[in-house]
Amino acid sequence: MSGSSTIYRSSTTAPVNIAVIKYWGKRDTALNLPTNSSLSVTLSQKSLRTHTTASCSESYSGPDSLILNGDKEDIQSSKRTQACLKHLRSLRQQLEAKDTSLPKLSKLTLRLVSANNFPTAAGLASSAAGFAALVRAIADLYELPQSPQELSLIARQGSGSACRSLMGGYVAWRAGTKEDGSDSLAEEVASVSHWPQMRALILVVSAEKKGVPSTAGMQTTVETSTLSPARFKDIVPKRMQDIEKAIQERDFETFARITMQDSNSFHAICLDSWPPIHYLNDVSRAAMNAVETANRKAGKLIAAYTFDAGPNAVIYYLEENAHKVAGVIKNILPWTSGWEGEFGEAIPPNEFGSLEQKTLMTLKAGVSRVICTAVGGGPEKVENHLIDEQGNAIRD
Ligand code: DP6
Structure with a gap:
């Protein structure tokens, strides 16, 4: 019809x-x-x-x-x-x-x-x-x-x-x-099926003030950062090759090292911009410290942090190390919302030792919620419409 x-x-x-x-x-x-x-x-x-x-x-x-x-x-x-x-x-x-x-x-x-x-x-x-x-x-x-x-x-x-x-x-x-x-x-x-064990724990950090929006921030960097040309021309092309190989070979240690290096390189060119752009705060740095502690205790890289244009931390790890990475955070923030659901509930309690007091207190005070998730698939067509048969909007 x-x-x-x-x-x-x-x-x-x-x-x-x-x-x-x-x-x-x-x-x-x-x-x-x-x-x-x-x-x-x-x-x-x-x-x-x-x-x-x-x-x-x-x-x-x-x-x-x-x-x-x-x-x-x-x-x-x-x-x-x-x-x-x-x-x-x-x-x-x-x-x-x-x-x-x-x-x-x-x-x-x-x-x-x-x-x-x-x-x-x-x-x-x-x-x-x-x-x-x-x-x-x-x-x-x-x-x-x-x-x-x-x-x-x-x-x-x-x-x-x-x-x-x-x-x-x-x-x-x-x-x-x-x-x-x-x-x-x-x-x-x-x-996803090539490496389905990849997990991501997002620590949602409340920012004191709204940061510079990414569209504007990246223009300031292109126009003023003296470090950025080397990143664009040499550093990233090499890292792209290396991380793609690491993904093909399911080599988490190389994946983790490059992920952390690239996040740090991005925040370095932000700081090198004029006026300087700050996205990370003390809570972000405590999250970095927690990841470094987990890696030190494991004697190898089992977790990788990355930060976008804001203070939230995203921590990548493999399912097999959930208790050593996300479990440590779950131990200190058990009441924080976001542990419910398939990926969060599956995290076993940590028996891996805890964090230094300052890191622990900063995370406790600064993380407002967590999101436990994993690598996933692309867009999906669904039959659940947000517009009814008469053309009116309906709430999700
Ligand atoms: C830090 O895609 O939001 O998340 O193209 O101007 O809309 P526009 O920028 P946007 O920038 C994302 C920046 C980033 C890094 C990333 O996702 O690669």
């Missing part, structure tokens, strides 16, 4: 990803092209995901709209969202031109409704999962034949890190060299 009242809908969920080789710097701000390649681990959607429904109908009037977590967003003045919508519509138009029997969905108003399953207050960057879900849901609505890799070119224009959330497992974003950005896309390096 189709007619003027038909409500076309498609829904998807998309994951968060946390980089182990950081994207920090644009060589083209209009096309959102990076100064260097990056690599991330896609995290399980059981813990963190964005759920988005895309819908269009002849019965809708007015401009395209987006409701995010219950609030209407201004997408008309968001150049990034507009770039994604324009690109997706033109791909649909190409299909409609080839097959004139197809409904002209590209001409219809879009209604988008999106919700995260984690509190915004957690301070986790949600733009990656958000833009990945938006692009995937509209691509499905338009029945586009493009692969996740081709769609990653579109998501990249929404938010750079979003291109890596269109795939599961271990994902590289190739910086590319072309001026038009056509080779700046995401690529799966290894699937």
Whole structure:
């Protein structure tokens, strides 16, 4: 059945990803092209995901709209969202031109409704999962034949890190060299099943004040940091090769060393920027100390910390070492929310000795919640819609 009242809908969920080789710097701000390649681990959607429904109908009037977590967003003045919508519509138009029997969905108003399953207050960057879900849901609505890799070119224009959330497992974003950005896309390096034992513990740290947003911060770094050219040109390309090999060989020690080195290198160029950019605080440093203590006690690298544009710590470890890494944190923060769920409940109590008093007190005072998660898969099409059959938004 189709007619003027038909409500076309498609829904998807998309994951968060946390980089182990950081994207920090644009060589083209209009096309959102990076100064260097990056690599991330896609995290399980059981813990963190964005759920988005895309819908269009002849019965809708007015401009395209987006409701995010219950609030209407201004997408008309968001150049990034507009770039994604324009690109997706033109791909649909190409299909409609080839097959004139197809409904002209590209001409219809879009209604988008999106919700995260984690509190915004957690301070986790949600733009990656958000833009990945938006692009995937509209691509499905338009029945586009493009692969996740081709769609990653579109998501990249929404938010750079979003291109890596269109795939599961271990994902590289190739910086590319072309001026038009056509080779700046995401690529799966290894699937979840290749190395499913990877776990991630996120320590959510309450920041005293809001830090510099990443888009602005990375521009300051590109313009002023004297250390950054070496990072872009030599350091990251070598690390990309080495960490990809470590992932292929499931070599956690090399993976952990490079992850920590690259996080530190990223925060070093932030500090080297003018005005300097500070993202880490005492709680972040206590988390680093806890990881270093676990590694020292084990006599090898069993845990790796990494930090994005904020004080939250993400700690990677293998399932077999859960009690020696996450177990130590669970011991000192047993009442903190976030231990419930498949990955957190499975963490056995720690019998591995504890942390020095100062680290312990700082973590106790500064960690507001934890998120226990693991490597996970890419976006999933779902039948649970956030827009009803009449075209109205429904709450997740
Ligand atoms: C520190 O992807 O948020 O998380 O492209 O300007 O939207 P825009 O930036 P964004 O930057 C992410 C920076 C990072 C590192 C990373 O995820 O690689």
